[in-house]
Amino acid sequence: MSxxxxxxxxxIKNGLLRGDLYxxxxxxxxxxxEIFCVDDxxxxxSQEWLKWYLGEDHVICVPPDxxxxxxxxxxxxxxxxxxxxxxxFKWIYWFDSDxxxxxxxxxxxxxxxxxxKDNKQIKGLMFHYTQLWRNTSWARTDSEFDNGSFVxxxxxxxxxxxxxxxxxxxxxxxxxxxxxxxxxxxxQAPWEVIHYGNVGPNLIFKALQYHGxxxxxxxxLYFNNATYRPVSIDQLPPG
Numbered sequence: 001m002s003x004x005x006x007x008x009x010x011x012i013k014n015g016l017l018r019g020d021l022y023x024x025x026x027x028x029x030x031x032x033x034e035i036f037c038v039d040d041x042x043x044x045x046s047q048e049w050l051k052w053y054l055g056e057d058h059v060i061c062v063p064p065d066x067x068x069x070x071x072x073x074x075x076x077x078x079x080x081x082x083x084x085x086x087x088x089f090k091w092i093y094w095f096d097s098d099x100x101x102x103x104x105x106x107x108x109x110x111x112x113x114x115x116x117k118d119n120k121q122i123k124g125l126m127f128h129y130t131q132l133w134r135n136t137s138w139a140r141t142d143s144e145f146d147n148g149s150f151v152x153x154x155x156x157x158x159x160x161x162x163x164x165x166x167x168x169x170x171x172x173x174x175x176x177x178x179x180x181x182x183x184x185x186x187x188q189a190p191w192e193v194i195h196y197g198n199v200g201p202n203l204i205f206k207a208l209q210y211h212g213x214x215x216x217x218x219x220x221l222y223f224n225n226a227t228y229r230p231v232s233i234d235q236l237p238p239g
Contacts, residue, residue: 005113007089007156008035011076013095017044020097025053027100027237031110032093034058034086038079039168040072058082074164080174084158090117092154094173098197102130103237104111105191106233113153123180124173125189130231132199146229151177151186152193152231194236 008028015021028035038060039047050059060078083092091113095101101109105127116122126149140146151173154160160174171178180186197206205222218225 003033004088004090005110005117006091006093007083007086008032008033008037009079009083009092009094010035010037010097010224011040011079012037012042012046012050012073013040014042014044014205015046015097016042016049017046018098018205020047020202021049021201022198023098023196024095024097026239027106028093028095030106030237031101033089036082036086037081038062038075040075041066068166070166073162074166076172077162077164080162081159083156084160087156087158089156092153092156092160094154095193096197098195098199098202100194100237102192102194102235105189105193106237109153109191121185122187123155124151124186126150126186127152127189127191127193129195130192131195131197132225132231133228134199134203136196136199136236137231140223140226141229142168142223142225142227148222149188150193151181153189161189192235201219 006082010024010028012024015024019071025035034056035054037050037054039050039062041047041062047059047061051061060075060082062075083089093109100106128149129146131141131145132138133145147160154174154177157176160176163170163175177186194203
């Protein structure tokens with residue numbers, strides 16, 4: 001495995017309590033050369049585990065008095081600054097702790113990144129989400145759950161930066177990609193991201209996260225008219 005092809009870019013909070021931490025790290029390390037992380041003031045032991053497993057120089061820890069969901073992009077910029085100090089990678093793969101890449105993507109993404117590392121006509125990839133709902137057998141399809149694609153793979157540049165103004169529902173990718181999307185040089189990935197954010201304990205945390213007028217809470221609490229599609233076991237990576 002090359003040591004400079006893909007950097008993992010992770011933001012996490014209480015991954016052990018949610019049941020996400022080992023799954024997301026196990027998946028990402030199959031195709032990322034190194035993983036860098038910002039821990040948003042976990043209190044369940046995730047922070048200590050990450051520093052032990054990834055190395056303290058790969059983890060940024062949000063202090064208790066700085067923890068605020070509305071400051072999410074500020075801390076993503078701090079993580080980007082850490083990657084800029086390394087600046088050896090060709091690609092950055094952004095993932096949250098409640099996500100994994102599907103079986104095909106896990107097996108194929110490195111070959112794709114190697115073949116396209118010098119391709120000036122591709123600055124990144126958008127990934128469709130399989131939005132698991134309550135378990136791994138079904139994905140939710142109503143209320144635009146099945147419509148979105150997210151810019152998850154970024155060609156590395158030393159100027160990459162985020163909009164760090166306070167608030168929620170910002171673009172989750174670097175601001176440079178707004179221009180790249182308009183130019184059509186961000187392509188659709190042939191793989192899916194499997195999202196566990198509404199499975200098991202995560203469904204409760206999701207509702208709590210968006211309380212107080214932040215938007216999105218009702219569709220996580222009330223879903224009498226929801227629709228679903230089956231998820232094939234073949235879509236999930238082994239293990």
